Structure formats: structure tokens, C-alpha cells
Amino acid sequence: MTASSGVHETAAVRSEDPARRLLTWYDRVKRALPWRGDRDPYKVWLSEIMLQQTRVETVIPYYGRFLEAFPTVEALATATEDEVRAQWSGLGYYRRARSLLQAARQVSATGTFPATLEGWLELPGVGRYTAAAIVSIVHGLKVAAIDGNLERVLSRIEAFDKDPKTAAGRLFMEQAAEIWMDLERPGDSNQALMELGATICRPKRPLCRDCPLVDDCAAFQRGEPEEFPLRRSRRRVVERELLAIAIRQEDRFLLFRRCAESEILGGTWEMPWVDATESSPARALGRRYGGDWKLGEPRGAVRHSITHRLLKVTVTEGELLGGGQLAEGPEARWADLAELDRLPHSSLVRKAMLVALPAR
DNA sequence: AAAACGTGGAC
DNA sequence: TGTCCAAGTTT
Secondary structure (H helix, E strand, C coil): HHHHHHHHCCHHHHHHHHHHHHHHHHHCCCCCCCCCCCCCCCHHHHHHHHHHCCHHHHHHHHHHHHHHHHHCCHHCCCCCCHHHHHCCCCCCCCCCHHHHHHHHHHHHHCCCCCHHHHHHHHCCCCCCCHHHHHHHHHCCCCCCCCCCCHHHHHHHHHHHCCCCCCHHHHHHHHHHHHHCCCCCHHHHHHHHHHHHHEEECCCCCHHHHHHHHHHHHHHCCCCCHCCCCCCCCCCCCCEEEEEEEEEEEEEEEEEECCCCCCCCCCCCCEEEEEECCCCCHHHHHHHHCCEECCCCCCCCCCEEEEEEEEEEEEEECCCCECCHHCCCCCCCECCCCCHHHHCHHHHHHHHHHHCCCCHH
């Protein structure tokens, strides 16, 4: 690969080699993040799970609150799923919370955290990236943690002309990352590359003037850093329309707990909804939540649509007949507005609920 | 291998 | 307003 061109430099100029320059830059400008500078496996693990597909700024408050609620892996292991879910609420990708709890129980039963890449990979929710990040930071093992930042940074430096997500791309990334690994500080090498990707080598409008590696960057020399990394064509977004029924009692809303964990937002409390293509929404509601439903006629002032990614939600008023489901219990309960603020899926059901409020 | 999985910020 | 996409993992 092209980045190996620097290998033949003499020892005299070694202090200026790109990997050294990267670490020097990192030491100078790295952000002071709550999980930085702590090699406690529990904290590093937690931070890495929370950071999966989630921005640093989003994670910070959750990280602190979670540690207050569950200061140790033992504390987490003895928590209930609902307690963990409550701390995770709003962070997204709720499978992570379930996996985290399962993993905590595994670790607690074992008595100790893993200390190898393979050991970490056995924990649920810990994939190749996360395991690599943890062992490099916590145990100082020389393993590249290839995340989206690394893929972008390395694709640009090498002007790599393939999708990093392909098998060939992944192999290339592993080899390219190797060059940037400092034997003394593998964790910092990984974090430096990630920090560079997050703050300088951004997806859009990278700050190449401030980049410590600009002289090593093939994409910059071509004048088209934003063209990398190459990505396979996007799949078409298929929209699915849902009908959400706002069942109110003054300022409280009826929520249901859906049982299937495999569905979207599985296990969380939700507003009753059905697929909008159902020929008989009332009957579909009965199948989904039980009981006999009768839907009120949608009124213009109340009916409202929002679109969220693959979903379109239409809110309408409805009535629930047959009082059995109105009682609070494991399947149904009332929630007030304050609680709605703490519900996940804020862009979807919560907003749908709020627009269903009577006009002031 | 491709899809599913949440949310919020940027443009 | 719509699109992109972020410290990925799982099936």
C-alpha cells in the first residue's frame, strides 16, 4: 500500500514520522471526555457501547447518569431490565441496553472482565470494533479499532478506491491501520485516529488546513477529500404508514407494553398503533393489544401526520371500549405529559402524542 | 450479504 | 424539508 513509502526514512527523521505526528497532535488537542484517562474496564466498556453509532455529545450525559445508577458491574448485574432500560431511554438502539445487562451478568458470574480480544468478543453487544477498542485502551494490546472514523481517515489518506465495508475493504483497513499503531500506546493510536476523524477529517467539509496528516493524504493531494470513502449505493427507503391512536383521559395517555422484543422499539411502552394499510384498524388493534376497539371518526384538527425515516405516523383520536384494558397492569397504563418527555422514540410516538393534545 | 435497529444534529 | 450519518452489532 502507498502508506508504506515512509518506512525507509532514516532514524534521524523518525521523530517526524506520521504516526508520531498524529500522537503529538492528539496529546495537544484531544477533547477532555468523561471516559478518557480511565482504564477501568467497566467504564471503558460502558462508554464504548454507548458510543456505538452515537455521537459523543449525546453520550456524555447518559454516561454520567448511568454510572451514578450503576457504579460497578456488580451493581449493573443485579439490576432489572426495566431499571436499565430507564437509564437508556432516549439513547436509541435499545438492544444495546439488553446486551449490556446480559454481559454484566456474565462478567459478574465469572468474577472478572475478559483480558483478551477473543474474551471480550464473547460478551453480547461486543463486536470486532468494540473489543478492539477496549483491549487497546484497557490492556494496551496492539489491535486496530476500525470504526467509521478510521474508515474515512484511512480511505482518504490512501485514496482507497473501494467501499471499506466490503471484505477487501476491511482487510485493507486492518493493514492501513497497522501503520498508525504506536507499540507503546495502542489505545491512544486508535483514539487519535478517531479523534482526527471526528474533529478534523469530518465526512463533510473536512478541516484539511488543520490536519496534522495533510502532507500524507492522497485524497487531499487529489483535491477531493470528500470523495472518500467510497460507499455502495444507498438502498431505497421504503415508507411504512402507521396509524397511532391517541387515547386520552384529560392530559393522560394510554400506553401499552408490546411484548415482542424483536419488533422496533421492542419491550418499551408505546402508544397503540397499527399498520395504516389495515382494512379494519379497530380489529387490528384488538389483535395487537387485545380487547374490543372502536375508533372515533378522525377529525381534521386532530389528525396529524409525521414522517420519521421509514415510518409515517398518523395520529387520530380513538375510544377504547370494554373496560378490561383500561386497568393499569403489565400490559397497559396511563402516562402523563411529564413521563412522555422521558419516553424513547421521541421523534415518533412522543411527538405524535403531543400533537394530539387539545389546542389551548 | 443485506437489513434492521433510534435518535438528534448539520446543512 | 429532505438527506446524510454518527466511537456498530446482530441475524
